[in-house]
Amino acid sequence: MRVLVVEDDEGIATGLEAHLRQLGWAVDITDSVDTAWTALRVEPFDLVLLDLGLRGGDGAEVLRRLRQVPPARLPDAATPVLVMTARDQVAARIECLDMGADDYVTKPFDPDELSARMRALRRRSLGRAQPLITAGALEVDPANRTVLQDGQPVELSAREFGVLLALIEVRPRVLSRPQIEAQLYSWDNALDSNAVEVHVHHLRKKLGEAVIRTLRGVGYFVPEDKP
Structure with missing residues (x-):
């Protein structure tokens, strides 16, 4: 999952970045x-963590702009937004939720609770209620970042898990290499040209060739279960 953190307190932003990257x-x-706003127009994000008290304007302006743009013009217009702010007045919460925020937490907050709320928003945005994702003999736990195959644990690297999760969350949709990269790598990550192909190769060795399929010239997908 790729997250945009909109926060002008460097200490909070750095702490959030470290916590979320560890996950x-x-x-x-x-x-x-x-x-x-520039970032949202040019990059795909799965979720936005939005502070309200920003330098040069109110964070609510980001939310307002995002929700007023038709999805046809900005595919990320429906991206979940979790507001995180020191404003704890009921009126402020109501205003943000009515503007289109998906959740609202007040500072200081527990990082683990924030992570759980983010996972819940991700599930909701994908139309999925269950915390575990199953596909055939696979059971993927996004919260604990674990994989079982036929009930047995499978050890995956962080990147391998990220590729598998990106594909299994939207199965049987096909994701192109750039779409997978967009979920795995932030702006400051160095990216090898064949990184996704390498991760897919390793996943196939560990899980079997049939788990991840290739649609030549388009991308990769996890097939639906056979009836």
């Missing part, structure tokens, strides 16, 4: 309304 998520950080 295996790609994280990008902006600190103003303008830089956040």
